[in-house]
Amino acid sequence: MRAVRFHEHGDPDVLQLEEIEAPTPGVGEVRIEMRAASVNPVDTYFRDGSYEPATMPSIPGMDFAGIVDEVGPNVTEYEIGDRVFGSNLGAGTHGSAAEFLVTPTEQIARLPEGVPFKTAGVAGVAAVTPWRALIDHASIEPGEYCLIHGGNGGVGHVGVQIAAGVGARVITTAAPQYHDRLTKLGAHAVFDYTRDDLEDAIASAVEEPPSVIVDHMPERYLQFDCDVAAHGARIVCYRNRHRIAEFTDLPAVGGKELQFNVMSATNTPELATRLRRIGRLLEDGWLDIEIAGTYDLSELPEAHRRVREESIFGKLAVVP
Ligand SMILES: NC(=O)c1ccc[n+]([C@@H]2O[C@H](COP(=O)([O-])OP(=O)(O)OC[C@H]3O[C@@H](n4cnc5c(N)ncnc54)[C@H](OP(=O)(O)O)[C@@H]3O)[C@@H](O)[C@H]2O)c1
Structure with a gap:
């Protein structure tokens, strides 16, 4: 099969398109003939050495969709020909x-x-x-x-849809x-995050201050959030494993009591159940994923560069 490895x-440029043997499913595993995969910022961290992949050489890529083409021993719920999608979040392997x-x-x-697979x-x-x-x-x-x-x-553009979909009033940047x-x-309401008066702008758009905050850059915004x-x-932060900035002070919270949640999607319990529900939301049109660009396997280096260096709306897709 063709696969990109580093x-x-x-x-x-360390990403190389190679011809290697296709993997064989073990107990409880399926093999998927790939139709589409994602490019996530985390793929670039495994590639550049910020995170250590489980194996070297390593095939990047966390998320995927395709058709089951082989089932391993003890697999009863899937058969050859099933359309499936998923993520290797928390699995310790990547490879899409x-x-x-x-x-x-x-x-x-x-x-x-x-x-659609994509x-x-x-x-x-x-x-x-x-x-x-x-x-959660x-x-x-x-x-x-x-x-x-x-x-x-x-993550942000899906977060906006989930929060608005459950009836919250969403302010985003x-x-x-x-x-x-x-x-x-x-x-x-949407505000440019470079505004000097961002705090005032948010205050002018709400009848009461936000009671939920989702922050992917707490090293920059934690005090702002407070x-x-x-x-x-409830302030929920998700970030990357490597330290980007040193927190030298606890944020000042004034007279408030605040709840800080620090999470990683890697620890998601019952991932398959959540994926099933996400599939239904996509089927019903309740949720949509915007695709800002599509690349074939040979173009993965460009997709890795773009996801780190350019501003995009939504996701980049890889189609083998
Ligand atoms: N720990 C976990 O479980 C987990 C899970 C998913 C993602 N993450 C991490 O969370 C981050 C976001 O993930 P993603 O997939 O959504 O990445 P992404 O698609 O690259 O989105 C990054 C977002 O951050 C915005 N941004 C850049 N500079 C900003 C600033 N100064 N203030 C406010 N927003 C700014 C970008 O806006 P522009 O387009 O204007 O640059 C863009 O909207 C990444 O660092 C990723 O590695 C962690």
């Missing part, structure tokens, strides 16, 4: 930048007929992360004000060219 850490992928059935769900293939991390933040950690409720930083990002699209996805949050707010 044999050493480095810049995107290839023509075939082997993964445990705990990492996948059946893909509803009406949902949409499902980029959905995993982008949908599971805000679900965990908003539903923040227990968000209808009518609450919710602030989501970085609304145009892969993004560059001006994305404001209309975020409003269409359900945002109540300043704009309602008393009793």
